[in-house]
Amino acid sequence: MRDQEHSNITGALAVALLAAMLLASRPAFAHIVDGSATGGFVGGFAHPLFGLDHVVAMVAVGLWGAFLGPPAIWLLPITFPMVMAVGGAIAILGVPVPGVEIGIASSAIVLGGMIALAARPPLVIAALIVGAFAIFHGHAHGAELPPGSDAVAFSVGFVMATGLLHLAGIASGLLTRWPAGRIGVRAAGVGIALVGALFLSKAI
Amino acid sequence: MSGLLQAFIDGLLNPLTTPTHVLVLLALALLLGQQPQRFAGLLVFALALAAGFLAIVLAVETTPARTVLLAVAAAFGVTVAAAWSSKPLVWLLTAIAGAALALDSPPQAVMITEAYATLAGTAIGACAMLVVVSAVASHAHADWQRLGIRILGSWIAASAILVLAVQLR
Numbered sequence: 001m002r003d004q005e006h007s008n009i010t011g012a013l014a015v016a017l018l019a020a021m022l023l024a025s026r027p028a029f030a031h032i033v034d035g036s037a038t039g040g041f042v043g044g045f046a047h048p049l050f051g052l053d054h055v056v057a058m059v060a061v062g063l064w065g066a067f068l069g070p071p072a073i074w075l076l077p078i079t080f081p082m083v084m085a086v087g088g089a090i091a092i093l094g095v096p097v098p099g100v101e102i103g104i105a106s107s108a109i110v111l112g113g114m115i116a117l118a119a120r121p122p123l124v125i126a127a128l129i130v131g132a133f134a135i136f137h138g139h140a141h142g143a144e145l146p147p148g149s150d151a152v153a154f155s156v157g158f159v160m161a162t163g164l165l166h167l168a169g170i171a172s173g174l175l176t177r178w179p180a181g182r183i184g185v186r187a188a189g190v191g192i193a194l195v196g197a198l199f200l201s202k203a204i
Numbered sequence: 205m206s207g208l209l210q211a212f213i214d215g216l217l218n219p220l221t222t223p224t225h226v227l228v229l230l231a232l233a234l235l236l237g238q239q240p241q242r243f244a245g246l247l248v249f250a251l252a253l254a255a256g257f258l259a260i261v262l263a264v265e266t267t268p269a270r271t272v273l274l275a276v277a278a279a280f281g282v283t284v285a286a287a288w289s290s291k292p293l294v295w296l297l298t299a300i301a302g303a304a305l306a307l308d309s310p311p312q313a314v315m316i317t318e319a320y321a322t323l324a325g326t327a328i329g330a331c332a333m334l335v336v337v338s339a340v341a342s343h344a345h346a347d348w349q350r351l352g353i354r355i356l357g358s359w360i361a362a363s364a365i366l367v368l369a370v371q372l373r
Contacts, residue, residue, distance in 0.1 A: 078358045085362035089369035152223035155366040159359045
């Protein structure tokens with residue numbers, strides 16, 4: 001009985017802590033880092049890791065790829081960085097994309113929803129969904145790429161961090177080989193969608 | 205250390221420490237590693253590099269070599285990511301990369317002999333990196349290794365596209 005009570009309190013504290021973190025964290029479009037941090041590989045590598053909405057969406061891409069199986073499992077992490085870079089280039093060249101923050105939050109909702117529902121659309125549809133969201137994610141980051149010689153190191157770090165988040169998602173998605181793992185991955189999809197919904201509520 | 209040797213070492217390290225050069229050489233090496241005629245590609249690169257150095261010796265004015273290098277790195281990255289093999293395109297891009305890398309490496313030395321030593325060092329450094337990395341890439345036969353190379357290619361392409369946009373801004 002006491003154990004049950006203790007467990008409930010711990011669970012409530014964990015949920016409260018998670019909610020506080022979500023409410024306190026800033027959405028991806030607000031990634032403004034001071035000049036020294038944005039220079040070089042470390043700045044670029046750390047950049048995508050500071051937005052929870054980015055992190056969950058990137059992991060979701062990998063999770064969904066693992067859920068979809070070959071060839072999506074390798075096609076998505078290969079194509080996503082390149083499409084994302086196009087989105088970044090659009091931002092750098094000063095071309096506005098409306099609703100970037102809404103698009104990023106929606107990506108977490110849609111991708112999380114796809115994982116939760118174990119949706120398996122045709123590969124072309126999956127690639128189009130992921131590609132469309134990649135533009136928003138790239139646009140949010142691209143505007144903050146520092147000009148000058150550090151730009152190469154920064155962008156390499158930034159792309160690598162994004163790619164490693166995908167790979168982390170794929171690695172976690174391999175749990176779908178087991179029945180309990182499938183349930184766990186689908187539950188993670190629900191969590192990702194909820195995080196997206198929270199960020200969407202803040203963005204609107 | 206004599207000025208000549210220092211100039212040579214500066215040139216040797218130049219392609220290995222300039223981020224744009226590293227990006228394009230890595231992408232080209234991965235691409236050549238996927239090609240059956242890897243050494244033909246290395247020869248094309250070396251000849252184009254020599255042609256670029258000749259242009260420097262003949263006092264060619266400032267060129268947009270850095271921007272060209274980034275565009276070529278993006279093209280190499282996309283080609284590696286797509287595991288696409290079109291010989292004429294690969295050779296053409298390899299030649300452009302060699303010439304552009306040379307034109308983007310003008311020696312800072314005042315003495316003419318030191319300038320030549322720098323150019324020689326740059327040529328050896330760039331070719332050595334290509335030979336070593338393409339040799340490693342050519343041994344990637346397992347599926348996961350080939351996939352890893354394609355992912356690296358997509359990362360290089362993405363990085364080059366972003367920096368290219370910064371240059372063109």
